[in-house]
Amino acid sequence: MPNKYFYINTIGCQMNVYDSEQIAARLVGLGYQQTGVLEVADLVIVNTCTIRAKAEQKAFSFLGRLANLKIKNPGLIIGVGGCVAQQEGEKILRRVPHIDLVFGTQAIDRLSLLIPKIESKRCRVVDVGLTEKPVRPAARPDRRPDGLVSTFVTIMRGCDNFCTYCVVPHVRGREVSRHPDRIMEEIRGLVQSGVKEVTLLGQNVNSYGKKEGLCSFPELLARVNSIEGLQRIRFTTSHPKDFGSSLIDALKTNEKVCDHIHLPVQSGSDRILNRMNRKYTRELYLDKIAELKDTCPGIAITSDFIVGFPGETEADFNETLGLMEIVKFDGLFAFVYSDRPNAPAVQFKNKISEAVKKKRLQTLLELQENFTRMKNQALVGCVQPILVEGTSKKQFSGSINHPQSAVQWTGRTSTNKIVNFYHNDNPQSGADIFSGKIVLTKIEKAYAHSLWGKPVEVKSATGGRKGEESYAA
Numbered sequence: 001m002p003n004k005y006f007y008i009n010t011i012g013c014q015m016n017v018y019d020s021e022q023i024a025a026r027l028v029g030l031g032y033q034q035t036g037v038l039e040v041a042d043l044v045i046v047n048t049c050t051i052r053a054k055a056e057q058k059a060f061s062f063l064g065r066l067a068n069l070k071i072k073n074p075g076l077i078i079g080v081g082g083c084v085a086q087q088e089g090e091k092i093l094r095r096v097p098h099i100d101l102v103f104g105t106q107a108i109d110r111l112s113l114l115i116p117k118i119e120s121k122r123c124r125v126v127d128v129g130l131t132e133k134p135v136r137p138a139a140r141p142d143r144r145p146d147g148l149v150s151t152f153v154t155i156m157r158g159c160d161n162f163c164t165y166c167v168v169p170h171v172r173g174r175e176v177s178r179h180p181d182r183i184m185e186e187i188r189g190l191v192q193s194g195v196k197e198v199t200l201l202g203q204n205v206n207s208y209g210k211k212e213g214l215c216s217f218p219e220l221l222a223r224v225n226s227i228e229g230l231q232r233i234r235f236t237t238s239h240p241k242d243f244g245s246s247l248i249d250a251l252k253t254n255e256k257v258c259d260h261i262h263l264p265v266q267s268g269s270d271r272i273l274n275r276m277n278r279k280y281t282r283e284l285y286l287d288k289i290a291e292l293k294d295t296c297p298g299i300a301i302t303s304d305f306i307v308g309f310p311g312e313t314e315a316d317f318n319e320t321l322g323l324m325e326i327v328k329f330d331g332l333f334a335f336v337y338s339d340r341p342n343a344p345a346v347q348f349k350n351k352i353s354e355a356v357k358k359k360r361l362q363t364l365l366e367l368q369e370n371f372t373r374m375k376n377q378a379l380v381g382c383v384q385p386i387l388v389e390g391t392s393k394k395q396f397s398g399s400i401n402h403p404q405s406a407v408q409w410t411g412r413t414s415t416n417k418i419v420n421f422y423h424n425d426n427p428q429s430g431a432d433i434f435s436g437k438i439v440l441t442k443i444e445k446a447y448a449h450s451l452w453g454k455p456v457e458v459k460s461a462t463g464g465r466k467g468e469e470s471y472a473a
């Protein structure tokens with residue numbers, strides 16, 4: 001039995017979650033066992049994100065709190081990985097004196113050498129070598145997720161786009177795709193272990209395979225669609241400049257590909273899109289949305305926005321609001337612009353004040369809330385097929401309609417909307433009667449961020465088209 005424990009704090013995107021799995025596999029190989037209790041760990045890894053200033057602050061604040069643990073346990077090894085580590089390198093050792101290891105985004109494979117070195121020599125180590133040559137993403141370690149219904153599969157990593165506000169190409173390197181055969185093997189393995197839904201992950205999935213001359217992304221979707229036992233396929237992120245008719249057709253023809261697309265637009269102003277180096281115009285984006293809605297009616301569309309990009313005028317911001325009025329997104333992620341080291345926009349003049357950025361963000365979010373509520377409200381009365389992910393973290397203490405023994409379950413529609421429902425089953429019994437099943441659920445209430453429903457029928461594993469026709473109740 002291992003008697004050494006590691007704890008990982010993962011900050012940031014799904015790519016980091018995936019990397020943390022890789023890190024965990026290396027540590028298990030070194031005889032460590034994962035723990036969720038920070039205080040018992042012999043090794044703590046913080047997998048950091050630098051996409052926004054807030055994420056970086058979060059990492060340093062957590063690292064600061066580890067000082068006391070190190071005083072109590074001087075043998076504790078503390079490592080920092082991910083994008084902040086890649087970006088800051090040795091500077092982190094100076095800033096946080098109780099850190100033992102700084103390892104970059106391409107150094108995960110070398111952890112098997114770095115950790116024993118620290119264990120034996122009690123030295124401080126920095127490994128942030130980043131090659132210009134693309135580094136192929138590793139296969140998922142053979143640690144099958146226990147009871148997971150839905151999981152992520154990396155199909156590519158890195159980015160060649162160089163948006164002027166973004167550090168990803170600088171900290172994760174150039175874009176490179178995994179071979180489709182390796183991706184298929186991984187997904188088949190996941191399905192065998194009970195996974196029903198995969199989200200194919202990359203910084204720009206639309207350019208999958210192009211550089212290497214592998215199959216195209218729509219072709220990859222068709223191959224994954226053929227995997228028996230897999231119920232649903234999602235993917236993220238799509239770049240509008242590479243989003244074309246063949247992918248729109250793939251969304252329509254592959255029955256397991258969900259009715260949802262996340263297509264970050266960032267701004268509705270051509271002037272700002274140009275300054276961001278996004279390589280598409282407002283008109284092109286809207287044309288693609290129109291084609292998408294035409295070919296796939298009912299598809300949910302979500303997006304990302306940055307407000308207060310350097311030089312953004314009120315007129316530019318109004319163009320963004322205007323684009324939102326046209327598209328009526330199902331949901332969005334919006335952020336205020338913040339300078340990131342190494343990103344070209346740091347040098348841009350006409351920075352927007354914090355007060356203006358905050359006000360614009362609030363205006364944008366208020367507008368979106370109307371659209372989200374409207375879209376959710378439209379589903380009330382319909383029966384939606386939900387892929388149930390498990391019991392909800394938030395359990396309910398009982399009421400006249402729902403006794404204390406009722407269990408709250410949670411899942412998603414094909415359009416990626418969260419639906420919660422109750423079922424009269426004793427939570428103590430441990431009986432997992434819904435996880436991984438498609439449950440036809442009548443939507444009874446719409447909230448700002450979720451829906452509430454009543455289960456009508458549990459579908460067989462194979463389900464109908466997309467496993468989830470919408471039934472008029």
Ligand code: SF4
Nearest residue numbers: 159161162163166168
């Ligand atoms: S497409 Fe742009 S925003 Fe996305 S990762 Fe690449 S550089 Fe960053």
